[in-house]
Amino acid sequence: SGTLYIVPTPIGNLGDISQRAIDVLANVDWVAAEDTRHSKRLFDHLGLRVRSLSLHQHNESQRSELLCNHLRNGQSVALVSDAGTPLISDPGYVLVQHCREQGVPVTALPGPCAAITALSASGLPTDKFQFVGFLPVKQQALNEAVKALAAAPLTSVCYESPRRVTATLNALAEHCAKGQQIVLAKELTKAFESYVSGDAETILTWFEEDERRLKGEFVLMIAPAPDTDQAISPEALALLQALGGLLP
Numbered sequence: 001s002g003t004l005y006i007v008p009t010p011i012g013n014l015g016d017i018s019q020r021a022i023d024v025l026a027n028v029d030w031v032a033a034e035d036t037r038h039s040k041r042l043f044d045h046l047g048l049r050v051r052s053l054s055l056h057q058h059n060e061s062q063r064s065e066l067l068c069n070h071l072r073n074g075q076s077v078a079l080v081s082d083a084g085t086p087l088i089s090d091p092g093y094v095l096v097q098h099c100r101e102q103g104v105p106v107t108a109l110p111g112p113c114a115a116i117t118a119l120s121a122s123g124l125p126t127d128k129f130q131f132v133g134f135l136p137v138k139q140q141a142l143n144e145a146v147k148a149l150a151a152a153p154l155t156s157v158c159y160e161s162p163r164r165v166t167a168t169l170n171a172l173a174e175h176c177a178k179g180q181q182i183v184l185a186k187e188l189t190k191a192f193e194s195y196v197s198g199d200a201e202t203i204l205t206w207f208e209e210d211e212r213r214l215k216g217e218f219v220l221m222i223a224p225a226p227d228t229d230q231a232i233s234p235e236a237l238a239l240l241q242a243l244g245g246l247l248p
């Protein structure tokens with residue numbers, strides 16, 4: 001059967017498309033796109049004429065069956081989303097799962113992903129991290145999610161929209177430990193790329209200073225919870241041990 005290729009596309013800078021992504025897009029029988037009109041702009045820019053069909057949240061199961069049939073008939077398919085890596089807070093999971101079940105080969109090209117791009121330049125620990133996608137919309141669920149992120153012993157990475165970023169920052173202000181760092185990455189790879197870091201209040205103030213700053217795309221990252229073992233200094237610990245020896 002044919003191969004399903006997962007093809008990442010730029011998240012703001014068209015120069016970030018890889019040579020291999022171009023080659024695959026130029027040679028596959030079908031391109032499944034989250035939004036065919038949106039992706040056509042990229043294909044036009046690359047001078048590619050592709051046969052595309054849509055695969056989004058609302059038609060994913062039905063389209064996955066159709067595409068799987070094409071694949072099993074020997075045709076090849078590339079999956080793209082509007083920006084970045086498909087399946088990462090984007091459609092495609094149902095299709096890939098379907099292909100795996102049917103023994104259709106799936107291969108992913110490495111490429112742009114906002115979460116990884118932001119994390120690598122954040123200055124936060126990268127040895128262990130969790131990606132949690134978009135946080136819940138409802139206030140109580142948001143609060144619980146944020147509480148868990150603030151207590152996690154590893155860096156947390158999430159996607160944020162301009163409409164919700166302040167609600168999330170307010171929840172973080174409530175749940176983060178003193179000095180626990182937050183980094184907001186904005187408009188990655190674009191002309192106005194920026195990083196703002198500090199505690200939640202610092203970032204909220206940065207938005208209040210100029211409301212236009214709320215426009216754009218964001219990745220929000222939270223430092224690991226401070227290690228409570230280290231909250232006691234070695235000197236204090238030695239003193240405690242010495243005093244312990246004096247107890248009856």
Ligand code: SAM
Nearest residue numbers: 011084085088089113114159160187188217218
């Ligand atoms: N699949 C994409 C990826 O690999 O990054 C993510 C798709 S998700 C629907 C869109 C979200 O990704 C945005 O709301 C924003 O949080 C983040 N994002 C995408 N492009 C970005 C950029 N250039 N700068 C900052 N965040 C970005």
